[in-house]
Amino acid sequence: MSAESAEGGAGSEGSAGRDGEARAGREGAGTAVLLLPSTARGPVPSPETGIEAAGRGIKLSPWRVPVLVVPGSEAMAVLGELAEPSDDWLASSDLRYLCVLAGYACDLARRGRMLPQLVTEDGVATARWRPVLTGADAATYRDFGAGMPPSVRAAGDGVAVTLRNGLDHLVDSGARSVMPERILHGHRAGPRAPLPDRWIAALTADDPTLPGARPAEVRELRQALDDWLRAAHEANGPVRVSFRLFEPEPDTDEWGLEFALQSAEDPSLYLPAEEVWAGGRFPGLPARPDETLLAGLGRAIRLFPQLHVALRDQEPGRMAIDTAEAHEFLRSAAPLLQAAGFGVQLPAWAGRKAVGLKLTTRSRKPKGTSTRAAADSGFGLQELVDFRLDLVIGDGVVSAEELAELARLKVPLVRVRGQWVELDDRQLRAALKAVTKRREGELTAGEVLRQVVDGGEEDLPLVEVDADADGMLGDLLSGQAADRMEPVPTPASFQGALRPYQERGLSWLHFLTRLGLGGILADDMGLGKTAQTLSLLLAERATTHGTDPSATAPAPAAIPSHRRINPTLLICPMSLVSNWQKEAARFAPSLRVYVHHGGTRVRGDDFFDTVDNSDVVITTYGTATRDLETLKKVDWGRVVCDEAQAIKNSGTRQSQAVRAVPARTRLALTGTPVENHLAELWSIMDFCNPGILGPAKRFRRRFQEPIEIHQDEDAAAALKRATGPFVLRRLKTDKTIISDLPEKNEMKVWCTLTAEQATLYQAVVEDMLSEIEGSEGIQRRGNVLAAMTKLKQVCNHPAHLLKDGSRLPARSGKLARLEELAEEIIEDGDKALIFTQYAEWGALLQPYLAAHLDRPVLWLHGGLSKAKRDDLVERFQNDDEPMLFLLSLKAAGTGLNLTAANHVVHFDRWWNPAVENQATDRAFRIGQSRNVQVRKFICTGTLEEKIDAMIERKKALASSVVGTGEDWITDLSTDQLRELFALDPAAVR
Known part of the structure; x- marks a missing residue:
């Protein structure tokens, strides 16, 4: 893709880009200005290409790019074709997202979850279909908003606008595809016919426009249709009418259907109709409960006509139905009521495949x-x-x-x-x-x-x-292979002791290998997947040499060539190469290890000679992609993928390259086999055992869509049963797995601002809000992100915001608290990890803390070479002197073993719990012998406290709400931002 810089005036360029898109819609091609992750050299390649970005300092920048615009009427057909995988091109995450959205729109249309509307497009009245999003459909719609890839909203319109516009067009197209015939037969309404007749005909016509419609008629019809759509969404309020079906008593045929009021936010808040008529009140309901109940039952009668029997009673509370009527309710009425936003409670067996x-x-x-x-x-x-x-x-x-x-x-x-x-x-x-x-x-x-x-x-x-x-x-x-089978003891050549659960893991891995099957070792981070894998290699070699796995293996050089096991290829991220090298030397020194990475790696015949004299070849995902043709020429005994989420997208070059490497068996190591969607599990499983779950299209139809879109419990149980034999998953929080791992104690450290910080904070808020109010699209988004960054910098230290090289002491509440805490840690003879997301702040903080404490303060960031990085880790782990390790969150959040620390400090927060937890787990993992104290610094009364409260309120959904970092905040309204940014007087000390 060629791209031209759109520097200087992103807002005007964005407007021009949208105009360009409008012209392109008529002509088929054009250009648009998109906000893309960029370096100074240009836009960063899509992650699916496997190409690493050249240069440093990635940031969002506007670029004018060529586009091919598909009219809304054709979008459904195009996305339907693109949903099919192809060997000729690679689908990116945004295209896959749009294909799933198109499937959701088709599902809405097929189920009739839509209403006809009259809208104005380019000044012309137009007949359109619009979705009705209530109940479970509304929840799915919110999930689509939370999971939207950033590239889908690169035009700068925001999540809400982009999703609504896209779904409107797709539902309209889907409705016309499921209703190709005219709604009313007879003569087609002509240009002089009444507007309602022309509108009905246009709902299924190729041309949906109604040229020449008189404004007064358009307003009258639109008002009626808008009221209709509004009434359809009324059941989606904070309090809803609920229906509960009771089984009959033994030897009777009388079922009970109870009416009630129920909170849509908290279903446990439930008020039966009998209590409503007895004067019961519903928390937070301003209107009279009896009026709300009757109004809801009146709306429900359109979906469940049998309700008219109960509504003959002045105070309807429940109704009796027989078995045939109960089945009709289960089969027809209950799904309609749920989809319309009513609460429905059924017996536990209902809906299950009997x-x-x-x-x-x-x-x-x-x-x-x-x-x-x-x-x-x-x-x-x-x-x-x-x-x-x-x-x-x-x-x-x-x-x-x-x-x-x-x-x-x-x-x-x-x-x-x-x-x-x-x-x-x-x-x-x-x-x-x-x-x-x-x-x-x-x-x-x-x-x-x-x-x-x-x-x-x-x-x-x-x-x-x-x-x-x-x-x-x-x-x-059985799904219990690791616990049921005869154990394989720890190999005698393994330098260390495997824990009981690790020996069970070794037995399971050994067992799968004997059957020629691959597997996913999905143990939680820190449970020792590396040690289990190395012990497997040693056990295999001992068995192949004709000895019991617990016996000492002969020296590799003494193994006859005709009895050697083919070498294992281990592929991992670059940050873990040294870790594997060191762990192999520590636990399995008898294994001959060769690292195939970097410019000095051997090539040609020298490579094959080196492999012939190696037991394990370690390489990176990038090197494996580049050297694929060479790797394919080796008869590998096994391919191991560490951090296997790197191949979760089956269409990427990297994933395809790893799959193409031949091996007798394959093993995936990952603590997160599913990060975002089930297609990732299919991709990793297909690597381990090619074809075991069938084609991706069949997996999507049979498992992914029923589970992700419809929460089908039967499909989820079937998938667990199908994958269970090949996945071993243990959690370190499970005391039945590991009882001697120390505790992880998390706490929030509340800090106050100094007067200087408060003054700067208020000035930034006033300045940035005025800019945000006067901007839109890409420019507004950039202004919100800039405001957040500046406010977080103020919370860190005035010098971080001002960048004036001024002194650090006595100017920051956070820094003062860190100084006190660091002194206590050093005095106790301990070590600590201190994470910051800002490399520029770390560069200021490191020399200051080192001078203040008169102790080593190490500093690891993305600009260090691999050798320097390894030296710092080695020093921190092995030097007995108390010290601090200051780390950039992005550069050191994964892949490091830093168990010498028993304190973790998050100086400034990255509002993604998963990222913070991964960073914390650098210390809280196997090998840690002491309790780990985790402290998260928060400036009280600032946006830091308010965002933390938002995450706490939605903890169950935190990973999906803030899974892409902080971009979700840019979609808040200006009033919401003003409330979020506002400084509480209690923040100042």
């Missing part, structure tokens, strides 16, 4: 044969095993005779062995067909595994894998 299959397997190995002995004797995926599939309804296995009786009764809602279940006709037919097939016999282990992943048959899912299944396959399918 009919399914239960798989049980039995191995054919002789009794008394150990799991390892079976593996050593050649057991693998081609081995025959006995299997049985049983039919399950609800929680119990049923016979063919019982199933036939249920089918004969033709009752969709029945009580089976004391439990109510909803029987789907299609599933019943599939179950009756299934009982006529062979439901037991023999299959290969691989065929059984495929059944588990595929999930049974169409319309008849696999609901359970018998945890009592025996043998290697039973161990694998």
Whole structure:
């Protein structure tokens, strides 16, 4: 992509860019000004290309770029085609986002979640369809806003405007595709026909415009349509009417449907209708509760006409219905009411697939044969095993005779062995067909595994894998392989002791390797994935040499060439190369390690000779991409990807390159197998076991969309069952996993501003708010970010904002608190990590603290070479002298082991909890023997305190709300920003 700088006046350029886009809409191509991450050399390449940015100092800058504009009427068709993966081009995150948004729009249109409207476009009245977003649809819409990639809003219109405009166009296009026929038949309304008739015809016509419409008629019709749309959204208020279905008592056929008022924000706030009529009050509801209840029931009757029976009562509280009516409510009314924003509470079994299959397997190995002995004797995926599939309804296995009786009764809602279940006709037919097939016999282990992943048959899912299944396959399918199988002891050549859970991890890895399967070791950060991997390599080599894994392995040089295990290729981020090198030397010194990275790496025949004499070859993702053709020529025993989230986007060059490296087995190491969406899990799983989850398109249709869009619990359970055999996940907060990891004590340290800081803070607020009010688009966004940066700099220190080289003492509340804390830490003989997101502040702080404390203060930032970085880490970890380690958050937030510190200080906050936690985990990890004190500095009464409070209020959603850093704040209104930035008098000391 070629791009021309749009320096000087981003606001006017942005306006010109939008005009350019309007012209391009008619002509097909043009240019637009977009706000892009940039260096001095130009826009930064998209992350999906795998190309690293050249230069330093990345910031948002306006650039005029060529664009191809797709009219709104064609956008749906274009995105539908682009949603299909291709080998010829690479889809970026913004395109994938828009494809998912288009699917959401189609789903809204198919479910009728839209209303016809009359709008004015370019001065012409136009018939359009608009989405109705209530209930679960409104929640999904908010999720789309929180998850919007920055590049989608690069034109500077903000999240709210961009999302609303995009969804409006896509829903209109989707509505016309699902309703190609005219709404009213007969003669098509001509130009002189009444406006309502012309409008109805235009709702499905190729041309939606209504030229020549008289303004008075347009206003009258638009008013009625606007009222209609507004009424459709009324159920989405803070208090909603709720319906609760009760099962009948034994031996009766009378179900109960209770009405109530319920908080939309906190569903636990629930007031039954009987209490409403008894004078009960609802917290925070200004109107009379009885009026709110009757108004809601009046709206609901359009979706559930049977309510008219209950509304004959002056004080409706509940209604009695029979089983057939209860089924009709479950099948038809409940989904409509939920989608419209009403509360609906159903029995726990409602909506679940009642009919399914239960798989049980039995191995054919002789009794008394150990799991390892079976593996050593050649057991693998081609081995025959006995299997049985049983039919399950609800929680119990049923016979063919019982199933036939249920089918004969033709009752969709029945009580089976004391439990109510909803029987789907299609599933019943599939179950009756299934009982006529062979439901037991023999299959290969691989065929059984495929059944588990595929999930049974169409319309008849696999609901359970018998945890009592025996043998290697039973161990694998149980989801408890690491705990059930015979343990592999720590290799004698391993210099250290594995913890019990790590030995279980070693056993699981060893087990998968014997079957020729790959896996994801997804242990929490700091639980020792490196040590488990190195112990696996040692155990394999000991076994291959004809000895027990616990025996001492012979020196590598003495291994005959015909008995050597092919080397392991380990791919990791550059920041972890030294860590792997050092950990291998520490835990597995008998392994021959070669680092293939940098300009001095060997090439050609020298490379192959070096690999032949190595057990482990360590390289980086970037080097693996560049040297792919060379790496493909080696017969690797295993490829290991550390920090495997680096290949979470399957379409990137980096991910495709790693997949192309041949190996007998593959292993992914990551503490976060899913960071944003389930496609990432598919990508990592497809690396470990190519094709195991099927094509990406099928995975998206079967798992990703049902789980992410519709929160389908059955699909989530099926995915967990399909991936469970290949994923081992343990958390360090689980005391059953590790009981001796010290505690992590987090606290907030409240600091006050000095008078000088308060004066500067107020001046910045007044100055920046006036600029924000007078700007829009890209310019407004930039001004908000600039205001936040300046205010955070003031909170750090006046010299940080002014950049005047002035003195530091006695001018900052934060710095004064840090001085006190640092003195205590040094006096106690401890070490501390101090994180700042500003390299310029760290450069000021480091010499000042070193002089003030008369102790070493190390300073790690992005401008250091790898060798210097390693030297600093080595010194901090091994020098006994108390000291501080000042670190740039971006340069040191991941990939470092700094367990010598038992104090962590976040001097200025990065408002993304995940980023802060990753930085904290540099100290809070395996190897830490003391409790870790984590302190987060916050200036009271400033935006720091207010943003912290916002995050606390939404802690469950914090990662999605602030997952992209601080960009979400730029979409706040000016009044909200004024409240956020305002200085509280209590902030000054």
